[in-house]
Amino acid sequence: MTTVDQAKAKAKAMAKRLRVALAARNLAVPHATALELVAAGLGHDDWNTACSALDRPAEIGPRFVEAIPILRIFDEAKAREFYCGFLGFEAGFEHRFEPGLPLYMEVARAGLRLHLSEHHGDASPGSAVFVPMRGVHAYHRELIDKRYGYARPGVDQAPWGDVLEVPDPFGNRLRFCERRDG
Template sequence: MIAFHAAIPVLRSFDEGKARDFYCGFLGFSPGFQHRFHPGAPLYFEVERAGLKLHLSEHHGDATPGSTVFVQMSGVAEFHAELIGRDYPNNRPGLEDLPWGRQVEVIDPFGNRLRFCQQD
């Protein structure tokens, strides 16, 4: 029997410190595994929050900068309030009521867009 369990987006990153600050500090994700082929090699690592996993890669061919990920979720208003309550100077996302749901969009330091949407 064929069964798909999860899709884990891979997003391009260029700076470990900026990635951790944005994904763990601002968005509230927890770091997961991390891998380098050797010291000084590009980093590939995972972040996770409330069942959502994202992979961030500094490897040249793994992903295209400026990608978009659409995340279906519940509690988007609470998530928005949490983000606005953080002192993160590079992102002040709005909470939009759109024809397809309520959405918060953030852009990471590498140009990737994450659209968190509650569709009732």
């Protein structure tokens, strides 16, 4: 198990490597700036917050890092047209147990990963995925500008934020939401 001192030393070493890499590209940054960048990369607001978090003893129990929704699809070509062509995701890994068997694949964009599966036991058709995001209005404009023949989603104002709901060709709904402060 990593001690607090080891964790801080590791973060400081990351900052040093960052400064060296940036200097090699003629981008000199002070050590304090590199520490702030490393803290942000670790998910903290600033270096002091990162140090405070590292000082706390490890939490007992699980820590969830991310969730990756699995959505049921029925047609590979339609899935690629919708998720990659329309929504702008990039295809990641693809898996079939053997040729001709159902596809299981990943698509990703801007930090969001989704798994798409033709396997009947992986997910129920008609699922909904709530996706907190920034820039929902810009994303809406991007989608509308594509003039996709099967979807012209709008942005709805909900009490919790602006929601862009996009149904896929398989009955699943993606709810992209830019939350309101407070």
